[in-house]
Amino acid sequence: MGLTITEKILKDHCDDKKASAGDFILARIDKCLANDITAPIAISVFDKIMEGTKKAVFDAKKIILTPDHFTPNKDVASAEQCKILRKFAQEYKIVNYFEIGRVGIEHCLIPEQGLVLPGEVFIGADSHTCTYGALGAFSTGVGSTDLGVSMALGQCWLKIPETIKIVYSGKLNKWVSGKDLILYTIAQIGVDGAIYKAIEFTGKVIENLSMANRFTMCNMAIEAGAKNGIIVPDKITKEYLQNIRHFNYKTYENDKDADYFDEIEFNCSFIEPQVAFPHSPDNAKPISEVDAIKIEIDQAVIGSCTNGRLEDLITAAKILKNQKIKSNVRCIIIPGTQKIYLDALKMGLIEIFIDAGAVVSTPTCGPCLGGHLGVLASNEVCVSTTNRNFVGRMGHKDSKIYLSNPAIAAISAIKGYITSPTYSLTK
Amino acid sequence: MKTLIGKVLKYNIKNLNTDLIIPARYLTKSDPNYLAEHCMEDLDSEFNKKKEKYNATILVADSNFGCGSSREQAPIALKAAGIKCVIAPSFARIFFRNAINIGLTILEFKEINALNTGDALEINFKDGIVKNLTSNRKYKVKKMPLFLQEIISAEGLLNFARNKILKK
């Protein structure tokens, strides 16, 4: 019986030559990642493992530290957390430690820096590490203990997941993006629809989808409970890697007779832009239904590891150009990395945003997890391009988050209620 | 890994989440005994009493056990409460990892209908056999790979890693 891309990558990273889906393996990892929330615990685990020995990390080039959640530090506690990372990075000469001013939201930054490549096994102490499956890597989120151990051993135990194949056929409608496809998918299969499983995104629509949209889709695989999302590398992957000057990597494909746990097909011709209602990402409704009930908003957030890439900002700028944000709405725009920020600046996007009355923040997770720079008060309503709309995720437990793509968030900021450019853009 | 003999306490509940296992309001302290005192209290305020009454060390529940937040305190609370093994048809992924990583045994077992509160079980992890001594029935489960047994025997991933480093 044939193997899927996920099974093949994992099999090549362990000693068990017979390993297949469902088996537990001790995998050799290519890279590992922690941030300002998870690294301090991982580091204390690492210290305990190493107590009284000749301390060393398994490979100083393969550990990545990104202080991105509460930075630039919002208070003393977060400053102390970051100090732990900084000290560790100095002590162990961690090559890929990103200081403030160079750091960005981890899942935007790491692919941009070429720190993850097709065929690699990448683990991160952050649930959205699954983002890098878009490049044909196996990447998944783990706990801080796992990460501390990985920093010591360069190994991580994993269960090889079975794969659910999702085929996207048909044609994309106007204003429908990777975000809408993944929200639609999660609504169909549920937040537990892919527990333990790999989701492989495939089909004509995916073949023509940009890398930014592919990252968005793999990013939210976890929201369906999946262990990893993955897309087999193709021409678009290659071009992306060429642009960041990476040519040497190993790509994997599915065997022709690969064995899938399940196969699902969605015809994209019937998919409208989606909006996920509070308080679960699988609560998506098509925009036509949402527009009809005129949900008023207090805030719109465009950013995060889901939708903070240049392409997302370009989309938002198209809509915000020569428009004004509604007077009682706050619009917060957060470029994912310093490079994205700078590119947006050079392209004139930042000017468009500020002219429209939006605030542009330095790259950070910020409001996405209710950290800072846009926390909600009680009963406030936000439309957001982030990935989670759980109770209290962006601030007060009685606030509400609606998840959408950047176009919907931008036009809603102008109109003051959740709507689509299809209905509201008079250009 | 040794064979486990113990009695069952069962909750016929799907999606038993980590907030039910240990409510967030108790996460300010990390003392395992404190966590154990409040373990499962929002689900069943009698949890600790029942556990004593049946002398139970094996917790059985329905599918997707441990879903919700990734808090490692959930398996820590169960372990400190004296639970030696959790049995469910399926586990939420991060709970599964956290449990192994802190040295709490968990077992995927589909036929939880065959297990009831008060039943005595004998679980042989090495060969993958669950015996219900009360109903006198035997079931096969997937064998646990050696390194996972080693992790649990070492009382968790940290010690497992330390043993490896010390051996180097």
Ligand code: SF4
């Ligand atoms: S942007 Fe949000 S989801 Fe992404 S890493 Fe930051 S906090 Fe997590």
